[in-house]
Amino acid sequence: MSANGLEFAPATRERFADFARLFPELGVDDPLPTLADWLARLAPETVFALQDDAVVGYGYAQALGEDGYVRNVVTDPAQRGRGVGRALMLELRRRLVARGCVRWQLNVKVDNAPALALYRSLGLVGDFRTWVLRVPTGSALALPVSPHDAATRECGPEFDAELQARFAVPPGLLARHRTKPDARVLVCDRAGATVGLAPFDPAFPGCFPFRLLDATCAGAILAPLLSWVPSGRPHLQLVLERDEPAARLLLAAGVRLHFEIQHMQGSLT
Ligand SMILES: CC(C)(COP(=O)(O)OP(=O)(O)OC[C@H]1O[C@@H](n2cnc3c(N)ncnc32)[C@H](O)[C@@H]1OP(=O)(O)O)[C@@H](O)C(=O)NCCC(=O)NCCS
Structure with missing residues (x-):
């Protein structure tokens, strides 16, 4: 007690x-x-x-x-x-x-004053922003045409460690994601580099975390994701971490901002 x-x-x-x-x-x-x-x-x-x-x-x-x-x-x-x-x-x-x-982290809505005060009082500090976005499945988006060399592929668990390191995702997060029914991991490559990460969960339906280092590839990575959304669901939800240029491009293209998040982290030692 x-x-x-x-x-x-x-x-x-x-x-x-x-x-x-x-x-x-x-x-x-x-x-x-x-x-x-x-x-x-x-x-x-x-x-x-x-x-x-x-x-x-x-x-x-x-x-x-x-x-x-x-x-x-x-x-x-x-x-x-x-x-x-x-x-x-x-x-x-x-x-x-x-x-x-040895560290802890969390996400909190930017307007959640009680939670922000609680976390700050425990030594957690904000490090990056996240945008929770809803991509409508029924209407066209005004996205720029992706570069001709942008290509997507699904990745198996053998790529998890490499992807987690590249996108600063906590180790083991993708393995957790794969325990969800029918979960998939999509990436986008361009010019020899992996520029997008989309762990997709059809129950959501959406991706957490979603990363897009090259915003111009938005159309290329969204097309397969939208085709995977179960029929009758009105949107694909993207929890877009860190990548502000991609967030701006998606919002300008007609994607809806559901809410904004502050990511916080702190030491446990
Ligand atoms: C955030 C939440 C969990 C806080 O729970 P709580 O039991 O009310 O919090 P506590 O009484 O333990 O207060 C802890 C600290 O939180 C902060 N806090 C709590 N209520 C607050 C309020 N209304 N305004 C500002 N700060 C507040 C204070 O720093 C407080 O410390 P203090 O009492 O020393 O000043 C609660 O508001 C909640 O369940 N909110 C809905 C769910 C949610 O948003 N969870 C967080 C998701 S990130």
Whole structure:
């Protein structure tokens, strides 16, 4: 039990309803994972905070080698401002350190003042911007014609280490991505260099993280991705990290900005 009377409990099947109730509080409009998917992929790295046996929040953080990636921290709306969020972050930090992580990182919406203040108070600092973009599937975009030598290819797991290093993606993130049903990894090459990375998840449907070092190749990499979006889904979602010229070009072409994110990182040593 922590100093403020909170207890921490594992994510079991019985707590899925609490997760489903609290997950929308993130305000990101992502589809709720199914129970089976949650139990297999998220629950092992999820912790619930309990007060008098009632769930008052949860946290979820992945250990990716030496990098800890905090993916969700949510306090029940009726319990905010009483130390639950801080206690969850400290518990996630403790667990990441115990698993050998020496750094931690996370994404936060740029207008989420409570979360930004919490993370800053724990020593996390902003390093890059991310744009969550929605590419409509039903209407044409005003994209420039891609250079003639831009070409895409799907990559198997044997390329993961090389891609993670090239695009500064935490080690193991692509392996995690591949555990999702029907997940694929697309890259774009131009002039002998890999300039785009698109790990695609049809359930989303979209790519996290999406990188495009050469913005002029946007049309080349978007064409296959759009063809993979399941029919009836109105958009392809791209979580475009770092690459501001690509973000500007896509927004100018008619892609919609869903929201903007600040990426933050800090030391755990
Ligand atoms: C962000 C969130 C988890 C904070 O949880 P909480 O239990 O209310 O936070 P705590 O009471 O532990 O407060 C911890 C710190 O957060 C900051 N904080 C909390 N509420 C705040 C507010 N309304 N305004 C500004 N800062 C605030 C403060 O720095 C606070 O430290 P202090 O009490 O020493 O001043 C909570 O607001 C939440 O669940 N939001 C919806 C989900 C979400 O956005 N999660 C983060 C995704 S990145």
